[in-house]
Amino acid sequence: MATLKFLSIFIIYFAIALGFVNSQGLEVGFYKKTCPNVEKIVKKAVVDYVSIAPTLAAPLLRMHFHDCFVRGCDGSVLLNSTKSNQAEKDAIANLSLRGFQVIDAAKFALEKQCPGVVSCADVLALVARDAVSLINGPTWQVPLGRRDGRVSILSEATTNLPTPFDNFTTLKTRFGSLGLSVKDLVVLSGGHTLGVSHCFSFGSRMYNFTGKGDMDPNMDQKYIAQLKTKCKPNDVTTTVEMDPGSFKTFDTDYYTLVSKRRGLFVSDATLLTDKQTKAYVLAQLSSSGSTFFEDFGVSMVNMGKIGVLTDKKGEIRKKCAFIN
Numbered sequence: 001m002a003t004l005k006f007l008s009i010f011i012i013y014f015a016i017a018l019g020f021v022n023s024q025g026l027e028v029g030f031y032k033k034t035c036p037n038v039e040k041i042v043k044k045a046v047v048d049y050v051s052i053a054p055t056l057a058a059p060l061l062r063m064h065f066h067d068c069f070v071r072g073c074d075g076s077v078l079l080n081s082t083k084s085n086q087a088e089k090d091a092i093a094n095l096s097l098r099g100f101q102v103i104d105a106a107k108f109a110l111e112k113q114c115p116g117v118v119s120c121a122d123v124l125a126l127v128a129r130d131a132v133s134l135i136n137g138p139t140w141q142v143p144l145g146r147r148d149g150r151v152s153i154l155s156e157a158t159t160n161l162p163t164p165f166d167n168f169t170t171l172k173t174r175f176g177s178l179g180l181s182v183k184d185l186v187v188l189s190g191g192h193t194l195g196v197s198h199c200f201s202f203g204s205r206m207y208n209f210t211g212k213g214d215m216d217p218n219m220d221q222k223y224i225a226q227l228k229t230k231c232k233p234n235d236v237t238t239t240v241e242m243d244p245g246s247f248k249t250f251d252t253d254y255y256t257l258v259s260k261r262r263g264l265f266v267s268d269a270t271l272l273t274d275k276q277t278k279a280y281v282l283a284q285l286s287s288s289g290s291t292f293f294e295d296f297g298v299s300m301v302n303m304g305k306i307g308v309l310t311d312k313k314g315e316i317r318k319k320c321a322f323i324n
Contacts, residue, residue, distance in 0.1 A: 025310035026143035030122075035114035038144075042123060045106035046130040049099070054248045057131040058195025059098040064128035065191065065303065066094055067121070069178065070160045072307015074149030075121035077157075078103060078320040091157035096198070100321070102127055107320050120320035121146035125304050132296075135194070137250030140297030142304065147314035150323045164201040164265035168274045171267060178306045180299075186277040187299040190284075190292055192268065193254035195247060196239040199231035202264045207233050218269045220261040240264065252292050255284040 031038045050056050067077035070088055077094065081087040088094060103123055110118045122144045133139040162174050175185045205216035206224050215224055231238055241247040242264055243254050258268050258281050271277040284290040315324050 026145045026305065026308060028141045028143050030144035031114075031118060035110065035117045037113065038110065038118055038122075039126060041109045041113065042106045042126040043130045045102055045109060046127055046134060048105065049102045050131050050134045054135055055195070056099045056102065057135045057248070057250075058191075059096065060102060060131040061128050061191055061194060063097050063099065063103075064124050065188070066097065066157070066161060067124055068303050068306045069162065069174075070157045071149055071151065072309070073121050073125065073146055073304050074307065074309050074314060075119060075124055075146075075317065075320060076149045076152040078120055078124065079152035079323065080321045081154075085152075086154040087152035088154060088157040089152070091154050091161070093161050093163070094157060099127075099131075102131075103320050107317075111318065116316050116318065118316070119146050119148045119314075120317050121148050121308070123320070129300065132250055135248060135250050138293040138297050140300060143301065145308075145310055147309040147311075148317045148320075148323075149309060149314050162267065164197070164267050165204075166267045166270070168270040168277070171270065172274075180302060180306075182274070182276050183280065183295070184299040184302055186271055186280045187292070187295045188303065189268065189271060190252075190254050190296060192263070192265075193243045193246070193249075193251055195242055197242050197264055199227075199235040199238045199240060202227075202266075203231055203233070203235065205266065206231065216266070216269070218261060218272075223260075223262045252284050252290045255281045255290075255292070259285060 050060075063077060064073070066088070067073055067075060070076060077088045077097070078100065079087045079089065081090055089097070103120065106123050106127060107118075107120060110123070125142050125144070125146070129140060129142050160174075162171060166174070171185055172182060175181070180188075205219050206228055207213065207215070209216040215221065227240065230240055243251075243257065246253050254263070257263055258271055261269065261272070263269050263271070271281055284292050318324055
């Protein structure tokens with residue numbers, strides 16, 4: 001297994017590190033002249049926090065995902081609300097995000113060494129990568145050059161973010177509208193190998209799936225029985241591991257759970273309803289080895305291109321929670 005992970009990481013570097021430049025102006029090594037130690041500085045901040053609290057990795061990964069799906073990867077999820085406007089950070093889907101102190105620590109260190117150079121959006125992309133790699137996940141080269149947006153609106157997060165209740169058609173439409181493929185969809189869903197979820201995100205599958213007090217027939221009934229011992233009807237406070245037994249470790253167990261109809265969410269179960277995504281799920285169980293690690297790096301790079309601001313658009317925030 002260690003050999004496979006090593007090979008996965010090598011493949012990611014080989015595939016992405018060959019001077020990758022995308023059509024939107026992002027490039028690996030973007031700060032090589034203006035802030036050459038950017039990646040070392042960011043990684044130190046991540047190590048300082050995640051090595052002590054590994055559970056931060058999941059919300060840091062989600063933070064980048066949630067940022068990119070609303071207005072693109074522009075750091076808008078990091079902005080605080082103002083008196084006249086509620087920001088993305090305050091949307092229900094974002095209330096469980098944690099780790100903003102990691103972003104702030106990295107940004108503070110960068111401002112000391114190369115002030116006004118590195119965007120918060122780029123810091124977030126690097127932090128997500130480093131958080132995953134620190135908990136036995138893959139690593140990948142992150143194309144940089146994003147600039148920060150000046151707008152963050154709660155209602156846009158509510159409207160644009162994928163939900164745990166989405167079926168395949170809805171997910172395909174959401175991802176496709178942002179330039180992501182069906183493969184990106186099933187690969188990025190694998191991020192559910194990390195973290196926990198509140199019971200209300202999947203409670204209807206146990207207690208009231210069609211509004212008639214029934215259970216979701218697409219979920220393993222024995223697993224539902226186990227979950228019911230933890231989640232009572234209308235429970236809004238209890239959390240459950242999304243990948244029981246290894247929710248602090250990045251691995252392929254998520255796909256094993258989905259194949260056994262033990263994914264927590266409707267959005268997990270729906271991966272078995274499409275021929276392409278089902279084939280991918282089952283392929284990750286193959287004795288010949290999973291491709292998930294290298295695929296995840298590629299899909300994260302793809303996601304990181306969504307709606308980026310480059311050149312003179314946006315700004316470089318001095319503090320990530322506030323526009324300049």
